[in-house]
Amino acid sequence: MSDGSFTVLADALVAQGLATRGTMMGRPCLRANGAYFASGGHVGDALVVKLPEARVREEVAAGRGVPFAPGGTPFRQWLEITDPSAHRARELLFEALEFVAG
Template sequence: MTTSPEDLFWRLAAELERNDPRITEGTIMNGRCLRVGKEFLALVDYKGSGLVVKLPRERVAELIETGVGKPFGPAGKIFKEWLSVPTPDRRRWLQLLREGIEFVGR
């Protein structure tokens, strides 16, 4: 059975929340998201985007260049610190979420 992007994301979110009290659920663009304190961290499947996670812009550019993810551009505006990873992959998504926590949690 295939896991939906939403199911995978929220299972990973629960795992991360258990280990880091700074991680909470919030809202962004009329949907659910994860935050680290007051900073946005990630959301899932915004218009088919899979995992969308906030990372340093250099890291986002690297991951796009290597084909790991795609630019995230709701309404046509590309956000240089946000990466879309459409294909659900537990290990990759968890790694990227941890990188995002380190980045936004500074």
């Protein structure tokens, strides 16, 4: 498990009182103000975050993620992070938190 894994990042946000745990489509997830903003991914302990659609496209174009498509159809506002950098994963997680918290 890397420092950028869903489990490590989720534990930190929950401990700080910034998020609560839940499940979404059978996967562990994080919520803020009742809205889902992060989840465990398809492979291992990957991180999936909710971002504005344009930001998802930017990250995909830059090669730092892929559209999250659990049933084969991509979710427009969800990005599965493929950049293994823990720093990058944290940045996107906080961006997702800000996006749903408004």
